[in-house]
Amino acid sequence: MTKTIGILGAGQLARMLALAAHELGVKTICYDANDTSSAAAVTQTIQAPFEDKESLLAFASDCDVITYETESIPLAAAELLANEGIEVYPSRRALAMMQNRSLEKTFCRQLGIQTAEFTLVHNEEELRAAVFLLGYPCVLKTTMLGYDGKGQYRLKDDNDLSSLISSWKNNVGADPGVCLNEYILEQWLEHDGECSLLSVRDHDGHIKHYPLTYNQHQHGMLAYSRAPYPDPSLQKKANEIAERILQHFSYVGVLAIEFFIVDEELLINEMAPRVHNSFHWTIEGATTSQFANHIRALLHWPLGSCEAIASSHLFNCIGQLPSCESILSYPGAYYHDYGKMARPGRKLGHVTWCDFNHPGDTEIATVLWSEINNIYN
Amino acid sequence: MTKTIGILGAGQLARMLALAAHELGVKTICYDANDTSSAAAVTQTIQAPFEDKESLLAFASDCDVITYETESIPLAAAELLANEGIEVYPSRRALAMMQNRSLEKTFCRQLGIQTAEFTLVHNEEELRAAVFLLGYPCVLKTTMLGYDGKGQYRLKDDNDLSSLISSWKNNVGADPGVCLNEYILEQWLEHDGECSLLSVRDHDGHIKHYPLTYNQHQHGMLAYSRAPYPDPSLQKKANEIAERILQHFSYVGVLAIEFFIVDEELLINEMAPRVHNSFHWTIEGATTSQFANHIRALLHWPLGSCEAIASSHLFNCIGQLPSCESILSYPGAYYHDYGKMARPGRKLGHVTWCDFNHPGDTEIATVLWSEINNIYN
Numbered sequence: 147m148t149k150t151i152g153i154l155g156a157g158q159l160a161r162m163l164a165l166a167a168h169e170l171g172v173k174t175i176c177y178d179a180n181d182t183s184s185a186a187a188v189t190q191t192i193q194a195p196f197e198d199k200e201s202l203l204a205f206a207s208d209c210d211v212i213t214y215e216t217e218s219i220p221l222a223a224a225e226l227l228a229n230e231g232i233e234v235y236p237s238r239r240a241l242a243m244m245q246n247r248s249l250e251k252t253f254c255r256q257l258g259i260q261t262a263e264f265t266l267v268h269n270e271e272e273l274r275a276a277v278f279l280l281g282y283p284c285v286l287k288t289t290m291l292g293y294d295g296k297g298q299y300r301l302k303d304d305n306d307l308s309s310l311i312s313s314w315k316n317n318v319g320a321d322p323g324v325c326l327n328e329y330i331l332e333q334w335l336e337h338d339g340e341c342s343l344l345s346v347r348d349h350d351g352h353i354k355h356y357p358l359t360y361n362q363h364q365h366g367m368l369a370y371s372r373a374p375y376p377d378p379s380l381q382k383k384a385n386e387i388a389e390r391i392l393q394h395f396s397y398v399g400v401l402a403i404e405f406f407i408v409d410e411e412l413l414i415n416e417m418a419p420r421v422h423n424s425f426h427w428t429i430e431g432a433t434t435s436q437f438a439n440h441i442r443a444l445l446h447w448p449l450g451s452c453e454a455i456a457s458s459h460l461f462n463c464i465g466q467l468p469s470c471e472s473i474l475s476y477p478g479a480y481y482h483d484y485g486k487m488a489r490p491g492r493k494l495g496h497v498t499w500c501d502f503n504h505p506g507d508t509e510i511a512t513v514l515w516s517e518i519n520n521i522y523n
Numbered sequence: 524m525t526k527t528i529g530i531l532g533a534g535q536l537a538r539m540l541a542l543a544a545h546e547l548g549v550k551t552i553c554y555d556a557n558d559t560s561s562a563a564a565v566t567q568t569i570q571a572p573f574e575d576k577e578s579l580l581a582f583a584s585d586c587d588v589i590t591y592e593t594e595s596i597p598l599a600a601a602e603l604l605a606n607e608g609i610e611v612y613p614s615r616r617a618l619a620m621m622q623n624r625s626l627e628k629t630f631c632r633q634l635g636i637q638t639a640e641f642t643l644v645h646n647e648e649e650l651r652a653a654v655f656l657l658g659y660p661c662v663l664k665t666t667m668l669g670y671d672g673k674g675q676y677r678l679k680d681d682n683d684l685s686s687l688i689s690s691w692k693n694n695v696g697a698d699p700g701v702c703l704n705e706y707i708l709e710q711w712l713e714h715d716g717e718c719s720l721l722s723v724r725d726h727d728g729h730i731k732h733y734p735l736t737y738n739q740h741q742h743g744m745l746a747y748s749r750a751p752y753p754d755p756s757l758q759k760k761a762n763e764i765a766e767r768i769l770q771h772f773s774y775v776g777v778l779a780i781e782f783f784i785v786d787e788e789l790l791i792n793e794m795a796p797r798v799h800n801s802f803h804w805t806i807e808g809a810t811t812s813q814f815a816n817h818i819r820a821l822l823h824w825p826l827g828s829c830e831a832i833a834s835s836h837l838f839n840c841i842g843q844l845p846s847c848e849s850i851l852s853y854p855g856a857y858y859h860d861y862g863k864m865a866r867p868g869r870k871l872g873h874v875t876w877c878d879f880n881h882p883g884d885t886e887i888a889t890v891l892w893s894e895i896n897n898i899y900n
Contacts, residue, residue: 433854
């Protein structure tokens with residue numbers, strides 16, 4: 147019997163999940179309230195509001211299991227489906243927690259997992275008190291719906307604080323970020339680098355971890371990743387953290403955790419209950435891609451090996467795509483175009499370079515990176 | 524600008540071409556007179572007769588370039604498109620030649636490329652004369668539309684000949700194979716093995732070759748392939764043969780050549796102007812898949828490296844699919860389900876095993892092969 151996976155969301159992550167599903171003969175249907183065009187080129191899609199119970203249930207009735215491509219889907223949609231007895235993975239409890247930075251950090255504390263210091267902020271008074279408590283530099287973040295650096299305000303000194311508060315006062319309604327009524331103020335961590343872990347857990351509790359990936363951000367968005375990031379001690383620490391979280395939720399599917407590296411320790415920056423940009427290199431560079439492993443977990447199929455089969459370098463294409471001809475002229479370079487309309491700050495595709503043909507060589511990666519970076523300057 | 528490739532045919536080869544295209548952000552539309560369901564799950568499809576000029580031109584008007592998944596499409600359809608100024612690759616002249624076993628072998632002779640001895644046969648009299656000329660064992664093949672062993676009759680002795688001729692006389696109309704009015708009778712080559720080469724040529728004449736693949740057939744159908752088949756001398760000979768054919772046609776796209784290995788020489792068995800079953804292992808086991816390279820060639824993009832990144836073993840799933848759960852429990856095994864209805868003798872999927880996690884190990888491949896083979900017994 148052909149299996150069908152329903153995916154809430156129809157962006158590039160849903161698209162890549164659908165492509166991995168197709169290889170396995172698995173059907174997919176994507177459901178999104180907004181633009182479905184990225185996924186629609188490769189699979190069946192439905193465009194309807196997440197609040198539209200009838201459409202949501204009709205969609206679910208064609209699916210064996212439901213997942214989501216982003217934690218920003220309304221929790222109510224996942225709740226509604228689950229309350230009708232429809233399987234939704236990863237767990238709604240994990241989703242609810244990871245939708246909210248405050249819950250996420252509180253959860254980590256409860257499990258004894260390190261994060262940056264933080265405090266909740268609802269207004270100017272609390273913000274000033276929080277800055278006094280945590281000191282500069284610090285960063286104000288909306289508790290919900292922030293991603294890719296959106297809804298974040300870094301504060302270096304009193305001038306930054308004053309201008310944030312005055313823009314806040316002058317522009318109420320102008321910036322959705324500062325109009326939300328809940329934030330966290332977070333200590334700015336001087337870190338030695340950022341890395342991420344992707345882990346996957348199946349219905350029977352088996353867990354596999356991909357190699358740690360080293361990440362670089364630009365303007366709050368992931369720009370570059372490199373894997374594997376070979377630090378056995380950090381890998382062990384990351385795996386242990388992931389296992390505690392996965393077991394806590396009897397989690398099914400992939401879980402991404404972003405870490406700050408501080409003095410050879412890992413502090414959680416944030417988590418995502420889904421496939422993750424920093425692991426797109428697994429399509430070519432690992433035995434099993436993150437997309438295939440998420441699907442395997444959902445369908446009670448054996449998890450695939452997460453081993454890297456090359457050193458991989460991942461470059462995000464943001465706002466504008468590089469020339470395909472030029473990228474593909476590098477041996478071992480893979481070009482991924484998500485089929486999205488170009489818009490400043492939008493993730494339109496990515497390029498992976500694997501060192502299959504040039505083991506250990508990093509020069510091509512450097513040249514590629516500079517070529518991709520140049521189009522933004 | 525998003526590119527769109529039109530594919531004549533909507534079976535598993537079209538499906539896998541579409542999946543490779545999607546990774547590159549390339550759209551595909553498949554056109555088939557028959558069942559389009561394999562491709563329809565992953566891309567736009569059109570079901571209409573190949574003789575329907577209006578539908579064919581409407582289809583083509585949405586495409587930047589047209590290709591085909593099989594040489595069994597009516598040549599007239601390719602001619603019609605090309606006569607309207609639409610780009611169709613590979614070359615129609617190559618298509619015409621490879622549709623017809625007699626033309627194919629004659630062409631090889633003209634280029635001085637070795638094949639089995641053969642002679643044309645249109646009726647009983649010619650068949651008897653041909654058998655007298657070539658001797659037993661020999662094999663009668665329809666000149667056109669034969670594939671996967673269909674339309675082939677192996678003759679070991681006079682008994683086989685007599686029973687073929689009497690079935691021929693008694694069953695005119697019953698077997699489309701023997702009702703066609705043209706055959707070739709071919710000398711049966713006692714060979715040491717069979718192998719195939721896949722080569723790709725771009726618009727500028729650049730050519731790349733995949734490693735030779737060793738093939739085993741069962742009941743006339745490809746059952747198992749192993750790559751790379753490391754014989755530098757044979758590889759060199761195969762590459763040279765391919766290059767002469769590719770240059771002859773100013774060919775664009777992939778070309779598959781199946782060889783008999785006889786005393787360390789290569790004799791062409793047949794050719795296919797398309798992606799080929801014996802190179803499905805390139806999806807995971809080569810730097811660039813055959814599907815991606817065909818698309819790159821069509822779109823004037825640089826060809827990708829054809830190097831193997833593992834030892835790969837390919838198992839065809841014919842008539843029945845093995846259990847996905849079971850296959851995926853082998854580390855390094857990849858399961859491909861074409862989304863087709865099961866039917867005896869039908870290619871429904873394939874399994875590739877790459878030795879990423881167990882370099883040089885062939886034991887898992889043997890176990891896998893026995894497991895897949897067992898379901899047919």
